[in-house]
Amino acid sequence: MANLVVVDDEPLVTDFLKFLLQDLGHVVHAASNGADGLQTIQRIRPSLVVTDFMMPVSSGVDLARALSGDDDFRRIPIVLCSAAPHAIDPADRALFAAILQKPYPPYRLIELVTLHVERGGAGLRGQP
Amino acid sequence: MDKLARLRSEVPGLDDICDGGLIAGSSYIVQGRPGAGKTILANQIAFAQARQGHKVLYITLLAESHDRLFQSLSALSFYDASRLGKDLTYLSLFRTLREKGLDALVALLRSELARTQASILVLDGLLNARESSETNLDIKTFVAELQGHAAFTGCTVLFLTSARIDESSPEHTMVDGVLHLEENLFGSRTVRHIRVAKSRGSRALSGLHLYEISERGIAVFPRLEAALARPSTQETVGLTKVATGTGGLDERLGGGLPAASMSVVVGPAGSGKTTFGIGYLNCATVERPAVHFGFYETPERLYAKAKALGLDLQTLVEKKALCMLWRPLTENLLDKLAYELLDAVRTTRAERLFIDGLAGFERATVDPHRMVEFFAALSNELRAIGVTTVCTWETKELSGPWRTNPSPEILSQIDNVIEMRHQAAGGPLRRSITVLKVRDSLFDTSTAEVQISGLGDGLHVTGTMSTARGAMGDDASGR
Numbered sequence: 001m002a003n004l005v006v007v008d009d010e011p012l013v014t015d016f017l018k019f020l021l022q023d024l025g026h027v028v029h030a031a032s033n034g035a036d037g038l039q040t041i042q043r044i045r046p047s048l049v050v051t052d053f054m055m056p057v058s059s060g061v062d063l064a065r066a067l068s069g070d071d072d073f074r075r076i077p078i079v080l081c082s083a084a085p086h087a088i089d090p091a092d093r094a095l096f097a098a099i100l101q102k103p104y105p106p107y108r109l110i111e112l113v114t115l116h117v118e119r120g121g122a123g124l125r126g127q128p
Numbered sequence: 129m130d131k132l133a134r135l136r137s138e139v140p141g142l143d144d145i146c147d148g149g150l151i152a153g154s155s156y157i158v159q160g161r162p163g164a165g166k167t168i169l170a171n172q173i174a175f176a177q178a179r180q181g182h183k184v185l186y187i188t189l190l191a192e193s194h195d196r197l198f199q200s201l202s203a204l205s206f207y208d209a210s211r212l213g214k215d216l217t218y219l220s221l222f223r224t225l226r227e228k229g230l231d232a233l234v235a236l237l238r239s240e241l242a243r244t245q246a247s248i249l250v251l252d253g254l255l256n257a258r259e260s261s262e263t264n265l266d267i268k269t270f271v272a273e274l275q276g277h278a279a280f281t282g283c284t285v286l287f288l289t290s291a292r293i294d295e296s297s298p299e300h301t302m303v304d305g306v307l308h309l310e311e312n313l314f315g316s317r318t319v320r321h322i323r324v325a326k327s328r329g330s331r332a333l334s335g336l337h338l339y340e341i342s343e344r345g346i347a348v349f350p351r352l353e354a355a356l357a358r359p360s361t362q363e364t365v366g367l368t369k370v371a372t373g374t375g376g377l378d379e380r381l382g383g384g385l386p387a388a389s390m391s392v393v394v395g396p397a398g399s400g401k402t403t404f405g406i407g408y409l410n411c412a413t414v415e416r417p418a419v420h421f422g423f424y425e426t427p428e429r430l431y432a433k434a435k436a437l438g439l440d441l442q443t444l445v446e447k448k449a450l451c452m453l454w455r456p457l458t459e460n461l462l463d464k465l466a467y468e469l470l471d472a473v474r475t476t477r478a479e480r481l482f483i484d485g486l487a488g489f490e491r492a493t494v495d496p497h498r499m500v501e502f503f504a505a506l507s508n509e510l511r512a513i514g515v516t517t518v519c520t521w522e523t524k525e526l527s528g529p530w531r532t533n534p535s536p537e538i539l540s541q542i543d544n545v546i547e548m549r550h551q552a553a554g555g556p557l558r559r560s561i562t563v564l565k566v567r568d569s570l571f572d573t574s575t576a577e578v579q580i581s582g583l584g585d586g587l588h589v590t591g592t593m594s595t596a597r598g599a600m601g602d603d604a605s606g607r
Contacts, residue, residue, distance in 0.1 A: 013193060056221060056240050083212055088213070
């Protein structure tokens with residue numbers, strides 16, 4: 001069991017992710033944009049973050065940049081899920097433990113969450 | 129007066145009904161029931177704007193997911209996933225609206241517009257905004273604030289709603305324009321119409337315009353009689369004559385058909401109208417090409433029919449002297465047919481056109497009251513372009529009087545009328561042609577007997593039918 005944060009502006013997505021990941025025994029906290037997500041992460045200190053890319057206030061990339069600049073949080077693996085993964089600057093791709101193109105099969109996300117949570121989230125940044 | 133800056137929507141026909149396009153920095157309501165195509169229309173405009181180098185902010189206030197939206201858009205040719213997140217930003221503010229209300233929504237929209245530097249904002253789900261407002265005043269304030277901000281920054285706003293917004297509603301009174309999309313049943317077919325219900329500062333084309341949704345997105349076909357209320361160019365009236373292709377007929381017409389005129393060949397099935405047309409098209413050359421616009425025979429069947437007459441239409445097509453357009457009499461959109469026809473004539477610079485037959489247009493329409501005005505616009509434009517047109521009109525009776533059949537309002541717009549008949553009673557089948565009317569020209573009023581010849585000219589006049597009136601039934605002249 002781990003603490004997870006899911007960030008997406010679409011309530012349908014966060015509702016689904018909560019259902020999916022709670023079912024695996026995790027505690028899931030939701031946020032609706034990058035800024036909101038950052039606050040939640042700082043409060044919860046999760047083992048893993050699942051975030052959308054296009055969001056109001058600040059994007060998934062903005063969120064990942066903010067976390068990578070903070071020694072306390074830079075080791076948290078971030079899975080980016082986006083309908084527009086090609087819009088992400090190649091230089092920013094290394095911010096994520098994995099990038100999934102929406103729509104993705106739920107088992108792919110489950111595999112990634114299981115993998116990264118079990119590894120403890122250490123030293124994974126930049127791996128595909 | 130300064131000319132207003134307008135958006136190029138790249139939605140075929142839309143800019144034409146909006147007096148040149150949506151006005152940049154203005155706000156519009158796009159309304160219509162679910163399935164009418166509001167989302168497709170807005171996205172088609174959005175992607176066009178992105179291709180033109182503008183930034184787009186697309187906000188959904190619906191509980192529907194963006195994945196589903198992208199999935200359905202991906203079937204459409206204008207959709208380009210590589211632009212998502214770069215030129216087009218899709219955000220859901222459903223939660224902001226639901227949890228924090230309209231004031232928070234406006235504040236967030238303002239900052240998102242600034243952040244994305246968008247010059248077009250689409251707000252999908254105005255109905256939801258309306259539901260969460262306490263009073264009409266709230267929604268009025270919301271629209272006013274957003275509109276004010278957008279106008280100030282030069283951003284064009286599209287509010288999409290499936291709500292029935294009447295003319296007295298605050299949204300309707302405040303926005304600069306309203307596009308209404310509707311889908312209706314006519315008998316067993318569904319027909320879509322778009323109407324510019326409001327257009328501040330623009331002379332939009334009024335009334336209902338047909339539109340279709342295909343894999344290319346939405347295409348609007350401006351009502352022909354409104355779009356071409358006057359022909360696109362000025363008609364030049366000359367004295368040139370155009371050969372009919374029927375041997376011996378041109379002499380009877382006073383030298384041929386007047387150039388850039390509209391003729392109709394009337395007669396029952398089997399009287400030789402299509403054969404007449406094959407002879408007419410056979411006169412086409414690479415320098416003076418022709419267009420065939422038919423509802424009945426496929427090009428292949430016409431090639432075969434021509435071959436049996438000793439004529440080779442297929443080679444004319446291969447040489448680009450002839451363009452064949454076949455529109456089966458299934459479900460057609462009246463104005464779409466007209467635009468396809470005009471487009472073919474314009475692009476090929478055709479000098480002769482054969483339409484087989486006028487009834488195909490009548491069958492396509494869901495509003496028969498339009499036909500006279502529609503035909504006036506079409507025939508005026510064809511004359512102005514300078515193409516010499518021959519149409520067929522099939523009479524219901526196999527023989528007998530036809531004068532009550534084509535409507536007098538349409539007949540009066542036709543320059544030349546040629547009647548074809550056949551009769552088998554009391555002997556071998558006899559075919560006849562009578563010239564009933566030729567514009568500004570003297571012509572032979574006697575009835576000519578014609579045969580389908582193997583002489584390489586389709587139909588051929590063999591002589592005057594002295595007893596034609598008696599032999600061919602009712603007196604067509606009415607006397």
